[in-house]
Amino acid sequence: MRIAITGIGIISALGVGAEANREHLLARESAVAPAQIMPTIHHEWPLGEVGLSNAQLARLAGQDEHKEISRNVLLGMIALREAITDAGLTKEMLSGMELVNGTTVGGMDLTEIHYGEWQQGDYSHIDTIFQHEAGMTAAMLQQCFGLANSTTISTACSSALNALVHGVMMLRTGVAKRVITGGTEALTRFHVNGFGALGILSEKICRPFAPDRDGINLGEGAAYLVLEDAEEAEKRGAKIYGYVAGYGNKCDAYHQTASSPDGDGAYGAMYDALRMSGLSAADIPYLNAHGTATPNNDASEMRAIERLYGEKLPLIESTKPLTGHTTSASGSIELCFALWRMETDNYKYAMSNAFGFGGNDTSVILSREQRELPMLPNIGQICMTEYVTANEDSDYKQYIPAMQARRMTPALRQLVVAAHKALEKAAVEIPDAIVVGTQWGGMIPTVELLKQLTATGEQGISPMQFMSSTHNNAAGTLARLLSCKGYNATFSHGKNSMSEAEAQAALLLMTGEAKSVLVCGYDEIAEGWQEYLRQAGMYAENIAKAKVMVC
Amino acid sequence: MDNKELKEQLKQQVIEVLNLEDITPADIDDAAPLFGEGLGLDSIDALELLMLLDKNYGIKFSDRNQSKAVFASIDAMAAYIIANRKK
Numbered sequence: 306m307r308i309a310i311t312g313i314g315i316i317s318a319l320g321v322g323a324e325a326n327r328e329h330l331l332a333r334e335s336a337v338a339p340a341q342i343m344p345t346i347h348h349e350w351p352l353g354e355v356g357l358s359n360a361q362l363a364r365l366a367g368q369d370e371h372k373e374i375s376r377n378v379l380l381g382m383i384a385l386r387e388a389i390t391d392a393g394l395t396k397e398m399l400s401g402m403e404l405v406n407g408t409t410v411g412g413m414d415l416t417e418i419h420y421g422e423w424q425q426g427d428y429s430h431i432d433t434i435f436q437h438e439a440g441m442t443a444a445m446l447q448q449c450f451g452l453a454n455s456t457t458i459s460t461a462c463s464s465a466l467n468a469l470v471h472g473v474m475m476l477r478t479g480v481a482k483r484v485i486t487g488g489t490e491a492l493t494r495f496h497v498n499g500f501g502a503l504g505i506l507s508e509k510i511c512r513p514f515a516p517d518r519d520g521i522n523l524g525e526g527a528a529y530l531v532l533e534d535a536e537e538a539e540k541r542g543a544k545i546y547g548y549v550a551g552y553g554n555k556c557d558a559y560h561q562t563a564s565s566p567d568g569d570g571a572y573g574a575m576y577d578a579l580r581m582s583g584l585s586a587a588d589i590p591y592l593n594a595h596g597t598a599t600p601n602n603d604a605s606e607m608r609a610i611e612r613l614y615g616e617k618l619p620l621i622e623s624t625k626p627l628t629g630h631t632t633s634a635s636g637s638i639e640l641c642f643a644l645w646r647m648e649t650d651n652y653k654y655a656m657s658n659a660f661g662f663g664g665n666d667t668s669v670i671l672s673r674e675q676r677e678l679p680m681l682p683n684i685g686q687i688c689m690t691e692y693v694t695a696n697e698d699s700d701y702k703q704y705i706p707a708m709q710a711r712r713m714t715p716a717l718r719q720l721v722v723a724a725h726k727a728l729e730k731a732a733v734e735i736p737d738a739i740v741v742g743t744q745w746g747g748m749i750p751t752v753e754l755l756k757q758l759t760a761t762g763e764q765g766i767s768p769m770q771f772m773s774s775t776h777n778n779a780a781g782t783l784a785r786l787l788s789c790k791g792y793n794a795t796f797s798h799g800k801n802s803m804s805e806a807e808a809q810a811a812l813l814l815m816t817g818e819a820k821s822v823l824v825c826g827y828d829e830i831a832e833g834w835q836e837y838l839r840q841a842g843m844y845a846e847n848i849a850k851a852k853v854m855v856c
Numbered sequence: 857m858d859n860k861e862l863k864e865q866l867k868q869q870v871i872e873v874l875n876l877e878d879i880t881p882a883d884i885d886d887a888a889p890l891f892g893e894g895l896g897l898d899s900i901d902a903l904e905l906l907m908l909l910d911k912n913y914g915i916k917f918s919d920r921n922q923s924k925a926v927f928a929s930i931d932a933m934a935a936y937i938i939a940n941r942k943k
Contacts, residue, residue: 504903504920562900708896711875765910768903769874 306678308473308549309538310671311483312392312531314384315641317628318353318524321365322387327645335627337510337522343492346763350506352492353524353629355380375412375436376491376525378445380634384527385446388485392531393543396451403454403481404529405472406443407464407488409633409776412436414493421759424833428840435841438744439776440798442489452485456805457798459633459746459776461661462595463554464488465528466636466669467794470552472532474812477678482537487637489527495754496632497523498763499771503562505599511630513596513623514603521597524629528637535675547644550584550654550672553577556739556784556793557664561712561772563601568609570666571595573790575613575656578668581679584654586614589670591650593643593657596623597630602660619656622646635659640669647673662772663781665793682817689854690731692826695722696849705786712769714749716829717779719849724783724823731853737819738792739783742806743827744799745845746776752831779827792819802826807854814856825851863934870930873908874901886930894929902927909933914942 315322318336319329329336339348342358355362359379363370366382389399415433422430435441440457447455458467465488472486500506500523507520538545555577557570564571579586595606610618624642631638636659647655653673660666701710701718704725710718728736745751750770757766772778777795784793792813796805803826810822828848838844857865867881870890874897888894891902902920905927909915915937917923926936 502903502907503900560898707878711877765907767907768900772900 306477307535307675308476308678309533309535310530310546310549310644311533311538311543312388312394313546313641314386314388314391315526315528315638316355316380316384317526317631317638318355319628321383326641330624330627330642330645331649333627335510337524337626337629343494345494345497347497347501349508350497350501351510351522353522353631354492355525373415373430373433375442376414377408377410377412377442377489378436380491380525380527381442381446381489382449384487384489385450385485385529388529388531389450394531398483399451401453403456403484404443404447404452405456405458405468405484405486406446407458407468407633407636408439408442408490409459409461409464410490410493410496411439411442413495414491417494417755417758420755423837424759431837431840434837438797438799439746440744440802443798456796459795459797460665461663461775461777462630462632462635463659463661463665463667464633464636466640466657466659466667467554469530469637469640469669470554470667471809473549473552474816476532476534477681478812478815483531483533485529485531487527487529488634490525490631490633492523492525494758494763498758498766499754502766502768502771507598511598511626513594513598513625514607514621518598518600518603520599522625522629524631526628526631526634526638528634528641530637530640547647548672548676549669550676551578551582551670552668553581554667554792554794556781556790557666558784558788558790559664561778561781562662564605564660564664566605566608568605568612569790570664571606571609571658571660572612574666574668575609575658578656578670582670582676584670587617589654589656590619591643591646591652591655592619592621593639593646593655594621594623595658595660596625598625606658636667643671647671661777662775663777663784665777665781681815684814684817684856687811687814687854687856690727690852692850692852693723693727693730694850695719695726709786712773713782714747714829716827716847716849717782720779720825720827720851721783721786723849723851724787724825727851727853728823731855733821733853733855735787735789736791736821736823736853738813738822739780739789739825740806740809740822741780741795741825741827742802743776743779743795743797744802745828746797747774747778748829748831748834748845750774752834779825783823783825810854814854821853821855823851823853859934859938862937863930866930866934869908869912870905873904884930889929890927913937915940
């Protein structure tokens with residue numbers, strides 16, 4: 306089967322739309338500069354901002370500029386509309402299609418504006434709490450464009466590339482004939498201060514792979530790609546930009562934020578993508594690297610590239626000095642860039658990397674010419690255990706070393722217990738893959754950071770809490786504790802998060818990418834937050850449950 | 857506050873900020889290394905300790921690498937605080 310890319314929509318610091326982005330990319334013009342749009346005291350860290358206010362974005366997106374809509378959704382709307390128009394999708398086609406979105410911040414920009422009011426008992430803007438959830442971004446985009454369905458993957462900085470991989474799996478298994486995949490991420494004070502607390506932001510334009518590199522510039526944007534079964538695309542006479550020739554996702558299972566010295570996860574992801582494509586490394590002359598310009602990432606990624614390529618390296622490019630690191634959107638934004646490089650520099654193939662916290666590493670290979678993906682294996686019947694739950698009395702100490710447990714919330718500790726019990730029940734020692742569903746993500750550290758941010762006015766938040774606040778912290782923690790270096794993903798799509806995780810596990814089994822998958826559900830109640838949710842007619846639950854699916 | 861009291865207070869603060877749940881001040885040897893083989897702390901803990909020094913003692917580092925020697929042990933941290941504290 307061939308997977309065709311038939312539509313592109315993009316917005317980044319380089320501009321609005323494919324034409325502007327392509328022009329500035331090829332000219333290698335950096336749009337990274339001190340903050341002008343986002344209200345912050347941190348002008349020492351230059352950013353890759355989309356140079357438009359929320360009101361201007363709302364007008365571009367055809368929305369009422371007086372309504373409070375998260376910047377994340379506005380960026381997503383603009384890129385998504387372009388992708389839909391570019392692919393020539395009709396209303397009727399859209400009504401049968403799914404959006405696979407990657408994001409982590411959700412409506413954090415609105416939450417950080419209003420959090421102080423909620424603390425004071427002023428709930429006049431409590432409605433914005435609806436948009437806080439990562440999954441609500443996709444739900445709003447789905448509604449805006451009349452799509453049949455949506456889902457959300459949140460694996461930090463590899464989110465958008467994992468969304469694309471999920472879309473490809475849907476096509477390969479025949480679950481869909483065409484899908485829209487990609488990601489959106491707006492700059493927020495929350496994560497700018499979080500990355501700052503981790504000491505990994507540069508005060509200059511970032512210098513990936515350079516000996517004197519000293520950190521990241523954060524950026525924002527959104528990009529979507531329409532993927533189709535190539536036969537369907539040809540039938541309707543769609544223009545085809547290129548083909549997806551292979552993909553891989555591996556977990557480094559090393560540290561909450563740092564990459565391993567040997568780049569095991571990165572190597573595994575690129576290796577898997579290559580193996581699926583049937584190509585050898587020497588066939589792929591261009592690599593759009595993750596290349597964040599932290600000393601750690603670039604050393605680890607370069608080690609992985611050298612392991613894969615040997616002496617003769619490809620052209621390695623990081624486009625992050627141009628756009629900044631657009632975190633959850635970087636995977637799809639940089640895949641567009643790889644596509645354009647492939648076209649203008651006349652490469653037959655290109656590879657693009659996106660790596661996230663928790664060592665969530667993803668690689669995708671593109672081909673200009675038609676390229677078949679491998680046939681699906683015959684897998685037999687899928688079997689699963691019942692869900693195993695764990696409660697507050699569960700003894701986690703036999704499963705979690707004290708130095709790791711100290712950075713885990715009670716719900717996360719319980720999840721580890723439930724996971725071990727489910728694996729014992731299924732007689733699986735180390736699963737091939739881990740998929741987690743969580744509606745809210747790490748809500749206890751998130752609320753702690755919101756309190757610190759509000760109280761100190763951006764003067765120092767806890768790095769430990771920040772790295773525990775990402776939605777995929779649970780999946781990464783499980784991978785580390787279980788030594789599971791296989792596929793790893795987190796779905797955060799409201800009350801459907803668990804069922805979306807189960808659906809992903811089924812896709813992994815159907816495509817033969819895993820023979821055993823640990824599926825987990827996890828959520829936690831955070832003090833204060835529960836009351837704000839109640840004010841908006843919502844609630845959160847403590848959930849820690851796990852099951853194993855095998856074939 | 858004398859050196860001994862400061863070290864006691866510092867150990868309490870380190871335990872609290874790093875969530876060292878099963879460790880008491882008595883478990884921490886004044887001269888033992890905090891990172892690597894001693895307590896086994898990592899680079900994220902170092903960032904938390906930088907925040908602790910800023911918040912509780914008004915000590916800021918312009919170059920984070922400078923702080924490495926300061927975090928060698930509780931003894932080293934206490935000596936640095938006595939010489940450089942702003943509050």
